[in-house]
Amino acid sequence: MRGRLVTAAGALAMALTPGAAWAAHGSGGQESGSYGAEVSVSQGDPRPDERVPGYEMVSLPNENVPNFQRRTVYCPHGKKALGGGAEAHGATAILLGSFPTDDGTGWIGLGRQTATDNVGMSVFVICANV
Template identity: 65%
Template sequence: MPLKPALKTALSTLVAAALASTVTALAIGNAPANATGSGTSARTAASTASALPPGYQVVVLPNKNVPNFQRRTAWCPHNKRVIGGGGEAQGPNAVLVGSFPTSDGRGWIALGRQSKGNTVGISVYAICAL
């Protein structure tokens, strides 16, 4: 079932904000232990954490070789919904041909193919929240 344009835009905005917040948090967390500052980093880290949706979690389905066009699904925990996701096709001549939410909104699907082979490595990432 296709998403309505307004819902699709809202989800895209939420996912972009969540990913930006995660990148910021990782950058702050990787600062040298002897770094000093005026406390701005601590305030930024606190505001970044509060910007994430409640129950934010990334579920990773690691790479596995599967037949071309076979779907792989990363599922959110039972009490969470998917708010975004993605996939990766791995291997020579690998192409990701699909990356989309499950029809019930509980997981993320990815599938791919290789032009010179019968199998492709597929990894799937589901961004979940309450």
């Protein structure tokens, strides 16, 4: 690949039991904000947002939520999720799930802490016009 270095975020969609992605667009605790991807490219390679129409990352910053409560972030209207991820924050935090919504328009993160009844969760989704 002649010195090409691309650092990008991605995630593996996990298959869970039926109905696992029950989070609805109207449920509480959902916020969104966008930020540009940090990508290292060399020799004139185009950035991902120049190669993929409508490329955008949307994130929910870290917030404490009760253990096992899902946090969901959605793509802007008309865009679909290409991937995403989640992080559980805390000394005894465990990430239990990171997967797309059933309709493919967002990403869900789920976690818990073993020592407390709440966990810090941050979630992001990579969106594009597809």
